[in-house]
Amino acid sequence: MTQQKAYIFCENLYPLVLARRAVYAKDAGYRTILISTELSAPEIKSLRDFEESKLEGKTVFDVMIPTDLFDLDTLRQHVAEIEKETPIGGFMCGIGTFHNGSLVGSNVSILAEERGLVSQNSDAVFRCNNKFLTRDALRAAGVPTVDFGMATDEETARVHASRIGYPVILKPVNGAASHMIVKCSNEEELVSKFRDAMERLPNSTNKGSYESAHSYPDRSGTVVHFDPMTSMLVEKYIPGREASVEMMITEDEYIPLLVHDKVTMSERERCFYEHLLVVPPQRFTQEEEQEMKDYAVAVAKAVGLKNSFSHVELRYGDDGMGPQLLEINPRIGGMWVQESIKALVGIDPQPIHVKMMDGTFTAESEYKSSDEIHAMFTIYPPHSGLLEKVDGLEELKQIPEMIHSKQAVPNGSVIYAEDEECFLVMCFIKTDSYERVYEIYEDACKMVSFTINQNVTSQEEVANA
Structure with a gap:
């Protein structure tokens, strides 16, 4: 009899994005194992609700290993313990962003490569998650890309912007959700916005990722050190x-x-x-x-x-x-x-x-x-604060062309509307014309309203209330 193999799922940011994929792995005969940050109470409830509604109460993950360390040595130790009982048939990562100094997605790919298993290519995953290294790879391959440079202080920001030519974009080297992407039309704006970023990055929702200083070789082989908390990528505005x-x-x-x-x-x-x-x-x-x-x-x-x-x-x-x-x-x-x-x-x-x-x-x-014409749209909150409620969701569902609509951020969450894309209400529709797409979008924006307490600025304030 063939020994059952394990399919290892690993995620530091949103573990539940892997739940449905784990179901398919179980259906294929695998033992499913999740290595992730410890699930919060709402995440545990969501997982249990999913298991009850989709799996008749059966568990999605046979084993769950909570950790806040995703460095390669720690992951290797977890995997070595698993391999004492079960051979591994595959690895999968969800979002796999930087976490406390480690790029989770790249480390998961390395674990697969060390075993001769399928991988996304650990080097490619790293370059995709570092915007400087992405553009460097394009430049080395002769693929058209705008001019760019790493600003480690105000002076290097000025030098790069002067060479590139205004307007330029400043962005975190490993950011996500369009967080802290700013356009600068002149040197005065560049310096002002660089200083503002240096103040905001340590308190941002993506702080754990920005704290992940790292070094990696560019395509020429030169090792470049990156400190996302104290630097910004400068690139030509497109x-x-x-x-x-x-x-x-x-x-x-x-x-x-x-x-x-x-x-x-x-x-x-x-x-x-x-x-x-x-x-x-x-x-x-x-x-x-x-x-x-x-x-x-x-x-x-x-x-x-x-x-x-x-x-x-x-x-x-x-x-x-x-x-x-x-x-x-x-x-x-x-x-x-x-x-x-x-x-x-x-x-x-x-x-x-x-x-x-x-x-x-x-x-x-x-x-x-x-x-056939389809469209998706997001209704963003007007400002930051504690999300208390969303009105108009039932009206959205009544739109004949609506396929899916949902509130993506739960009530009771602190949102940061000015600094990042907050996909608060999302809709997916199918229509007969582009004109009808715009009509639905405009109607939906009028239907939906948010109650947001601007006096609450952090989740810690909610926890201590």
């Missing part, structure tokens, strides 16, 4: 239309699936917000759409990513610039991207990813996308 390419990458194939057209965007003081996305793209010709897909493939090849879904954000630059990278993620996109792929391409990324990471997935010869 004027143009924004979009994202959703890709499926196997061991040796790069398959663009969809292009989402970000038709409604806004640039605020400390964050860029994407409000409304449509697919198929409305503002791009078929030639431009194909150009973006080809460019996304070139980007993924340049960093070396494999065995992964990937979300490639770009702008189609004005004045003949063509597609230009904003960032590449070694995972599926947020909001309703997963549902969009299911609706338009007819595949479910969750079970496919499980099969990718144990080496049993074979891509089809062709993936075609429907031309």
Whole structure:
């Protein structure tokens, strides 16, 4: 009798994103093991509710190993203990961002590579999670990318911006959710916003990631030290239309699936917000759409990513610039991207990813996308504070074209609306026209309202109340 193998899931940020994938692994005969931060009371309740509703009370994870240490040595120790009883058939990470000095996603890939198992490529995962190293990889591969540099203080910020030419963008080297991305039109703004960032980063919601100082070689082999808490990436501002390419990458194939057209965007003081996305793209010709897909493939090849879904954000630059990278993620996109792929391409990324990471997935010869109009949008909170309630959710569900709508952040959470994209209410629709998309979006924004206590500025205040 063949011994049952273990499928190890590892995540430091949102462990429950792996729950449904673990179900598919169990269905394939694996023993499922989760290594993650200790689940909070709300997370435990959500997991138990999921098990009751979807699994008739059966557990998603056979073993759960709580930890706040995701360095390679600690993970190796956990895995060695598992291997005393069970051989391992696959590893999977969810978001896998930096955590207390370690890049979790890259470390999980190393564990797979050490055992000859399928991996996303640990080096590629690292470069995807460091925006300087991403652009360095593109430059080394000859893939078009804007000029950039690391600002470790105000003077180096001035030097890089002067060389690059205004306007420039300042952004954390390992940020997420458009956190603390600021546009600077001149030297005065550059210095002011750099100083502001240095004050805000230590108190941000992404503090644990920014505290993760690290060193890594660029493509020339020069080891570069990064301290995200005291530095910012400087890069040329890209004027143009924004979009994202959703890709499926196997061991040796790069398959663009969809292009989402970000038709409604806004640039605020400390964050860029994407409000409304449509697919198929409305503002791009078929030639431009194909150009973006080809460019996304070139980007993924340049960093070396494999065995992964990937979300490639770009702008189609004005004045003949063509597609230009904003960032590449070694995972599926947020909001309703997963549902969009299911609706338009007819595949479910969750079970496919499980099969990718144990080496049993074979891509089809062709993936075609429907031309039926779909859209996703977010309704953002107007300001920061304690979220007390959201009104209008039932009215949203009554919209005939609504496929999915949800409140993504629970009441009782402190939100930071000015510094990052807070996907508070998210909707996914199918319509007969782009005009109807805009009508629904405008109506939804009028339907939904938020009650937010601006006097509460941190979750610690809530805990101590």
